[in-house]
Amino acid sequence: MGECNYYNYFVGEKLRSMTDPTPQYDVLVAGGGNAALCAAITARRAGASVLVLESAPKDFRGGNSRHTRDIRYMHKAATEYVTHAYGEEEFWQDLLGVTGGATNEGLARLIIRESEDLADWMAKNGVRWQKPLRGTLHLARSNLFMLGGGKAMMNAYYETAKKLGVQVHYGTEVRELTISDGEFVSALSVSAGVSRLIETKAIVVAAGGFEANIAWLKEYWGEAADNFVIRGTPYNQGTLLKKLLNNGAKPVGDPRGCHAVALDARAPKFDGGIVTRLDSVPFGIVVNKKAQRFYDEGEDFWPKRYAIWGKLIAEQPDQIAYSIIDSEALPHFMPSVFPPVEAASIPELATALGIEPRTLGAVVDEFNRSVNGGRFNPGTLDDCRTEGLEPQKSHWARPIEVPPFYGYPLRAGITFTYLGVTVDERAQVIMGNERPAKNIFAAGEMMAGNILGKGYLAGFGLTIGSVFGRIAGREAARRAGF
Numbered sequence: 001m002g003e004c005n006y007y008n009y010f011v012g013e014k015l016r017s018m019t020d021p022t023p024q025y026d027v028l029v030a031g032g033g034n035a036a037l038c039a040a041i042t043a044r045r046a047g048a049s050v051l052v053l054e055s056a057p058k059d060f061r062g063g064n065s066r067h068t069r070d071i072r073y074m075h076k077a078a079t080e081y082v083t084h085a086y087g088e089e090e091f092w093q094d095l096l097g098v099t100g101g102a103t104n105e106g107l108a109r110l111i112i113r114e115s116e117d118l119a120d121w122m123a124k125n126g127v128r129w130q131k132p133l134r135g136t137l138h139l140a141r142s143n144l145f146m147l148g149g150g151k152a153m154m155n156a157y158y159e160t161a162k163k164l165g166v167q168v169h170y171g172t173e174v175r176e177l178t179i180s181d182g183e184f185v186s187a188l189s190v191s192a193g194v195s196r197l198i199e200t201k202a203i204v205v206a207a208g209g210f211e212a213n214i215a216w217l218k219e220y221w222g223e224a225a226d227n228f229v230i231r232g233t234p235y236n237q238g239t240l241l242k243k244l245l246n247n248g249a250k251p252v253g254d255p256r257g258c259h260a261v262a263l264d265a266r267a268p269k270f271d272g273g274i275v276t277r278l279d280s281v282p283f284g285i286v287v288n289k290k291a292q293r294f295y296d297e298g299e300d301f302w303p304k305r306y307a308i309w310g311k312l313i314a315e316q317p318d319q320i321a322y323s324i325i326d327s328e329a330l331p332h333f334m335p336s337v338f339p340p341v342e343a344a345s346i347p348e349l350a351t352a353l354g355i356e357p358r359t360l361g362a363v364v365d366e367f368n369r370s371v372n373g374g375r376f377n378p379g380t381l382d383d384c385r386t387e388g389l390e391p392q393k394s395h396w397a398r399p400i401e402v403p404p405f406y407g408y409p410l411r412a413g414i415t416f417t418y419l420g421v422t423v424d425e426r427a428q429v430i431m432g433n434e435r436p437a438k439n440i441f442a443a444g445e446m447m448a449g450n451i452l453g454k455g456y457l458a459g460f461g462l463t464i465g466s467v468f469g470r471i472a473g474r475e476a477a478r479r480a481g482f
């Protein structure tokens with residue numbers, strides 16, 4: 001083992017460098033979330049020795065995955081935890097609906113089919129289930145809820161990995177990849193000022209998207225990105241996505257594409273998790289800072305539409321919007337962790353929120369007049385809609401008239417980005433010459449753009465990462481001779 005000192009000009013850090021040319025592990029897994037651990041466990045079970053490098057410290061391990069609650073999976077019958085069957089065709093049609101066809105059907109169907117045994121696989125690796133709670137019932141037939149959420153799931157996976165003998169180094173960022181002629185040669189990791197060269201037979205890159213890298217987001221969103229709130233881990237900087245792309249990996253996905261929700265504007269800049277999401281949108285109206293509505297709040301069921309609202313808010317002046325509801329709406333959605341702004345009248349509410357009272361009053365009056373008086377049912381695509389209003393509200397339109405009135409300030413909450421690397425059905429990264437990289441595999445957010453050209457289905461992020469994590473682990477182990 002050699003040791004020398006050098007200066008890393010990229011980060012302005014003085015690093016001590018350690019090189020160890022003897023491969024100590026068969027497979028390197030870069031990342032420490034769901035996709036990474038699914039890969040690590042699978043590769044280890046296949047017989048390979050596995051090293052996981054997680055840039056977050058142990059207490060914050062598990063990336064965005066630790067914020068999750070549920071996973072969508074194909075199943076042939078109801079169980080104790082899901083209410084009905086959810087077959088391949090229905091799953092596929094749901095995906096087709098939200099992506100508008102902007103998906104790779106081969107990979108998408110592979111994920112759907114291979115999701116069928118996920119419930120058993122996850123349980124075998126320590127995950128426990130719970131029945132869906134109030135406010136999540138739309139997902140009761142298609143999605144499984146983890147007992148204790150994503151944090152408990154990640155703890156279970158780390159425990160399983162430890163028992164199997166997977167080595168995990170926390171607080172260790174992979175900064176550089178050496179790739180020669182489509183073949184992974186080595187990775188440079190940095191931990192507490194010490195850099196280390198790691199050579200393995202194969203690498204699984206499962207290091208998330210670039211959603212926490214505001215400077216990178218600005219390349220596509222301009223200054224607006226300063227007003228985005230990042231719902232998950234600050235460690236998903238996209239370092240390895242950039243390294244792969246710079247080394248000739250074929251990009252996939254719209255650089256502006258992302259899963260982005262309506263988030264309480266009072267949320268912390270990073271890692272606020274699930275409790276800052278606002279699900280009030282379908283039960284009232286949403287206006288921008290000019291007190292104008294800008295999209296159909298009742299277009300479809302919330303699980304199929306919530307992920308477009310972040311982008312809609314991002315396109316408004318100063319990237320801010322306001323959800324306006326009355327007291328009748330309050331029981332119908334999961335509240336955010338912050339209490340709503342409350343007022344006895346709409347003009348008072350407007351003043352409290354900092355928007356023009358007379359304009360908001362007029363907008364609410366016009367909305368109330370256009371409501372057709374159908375039969376309200378939050379469990380179906382009901383016939384409560386507006387007539388002659390632009391934009392229309394297609395479902396769940398009821399007059400906003402019963403005080404007190406409530407408002408939530410909304411920001412674009414970025415969950416994860418869709419720009420990624422192209423992969424094949426073996427999770428191999430495809431290079432610019434259309435040939436798969438020999439020993440480089442990708443899973444999770446880094447390749448989600450292959451399937452999510454746009455839109456999102458609740459619980460599908462984990463499905464993509466779990467299925468492709470397992471495939472990547474299996475194939476990396478195979479590449480390493482197992």
Ligand SMILES: Cc1cc2nc3c(=O)[nH]c(=O)nc-3n(C[C@H](O)[C@H](O)[C@H](O)COP(=O)(O)OP(=O)(O)OC[C@H]3O[C@@H](n4cnc5c(N)ncnc54)[C@H](O)[C@@H]3O)c2cc1C
Nearest residue numbers: 031033035055063064065069070174232444445459461462
């Ligand atoms: C608040 C919130 C709620 C969500 N709820 C759900 C849900 O209920 N169901 C669902 O399916 N999806 C949900 N998602 C989306 C889901 O979290 C992701 O799709 C999925 O977890 C991504 O898994 P991943 O392993 O690709 O990324 P992550 O879990 O984010 O893991 C990436 C890992 O890579 C590490 N890393 C990054 N760069 C480096 C580097 N250079 N070197 C080493 N390590 C690095 C990070 O520290 C992190 O551990 C939610 C997301 C958020 C933010």
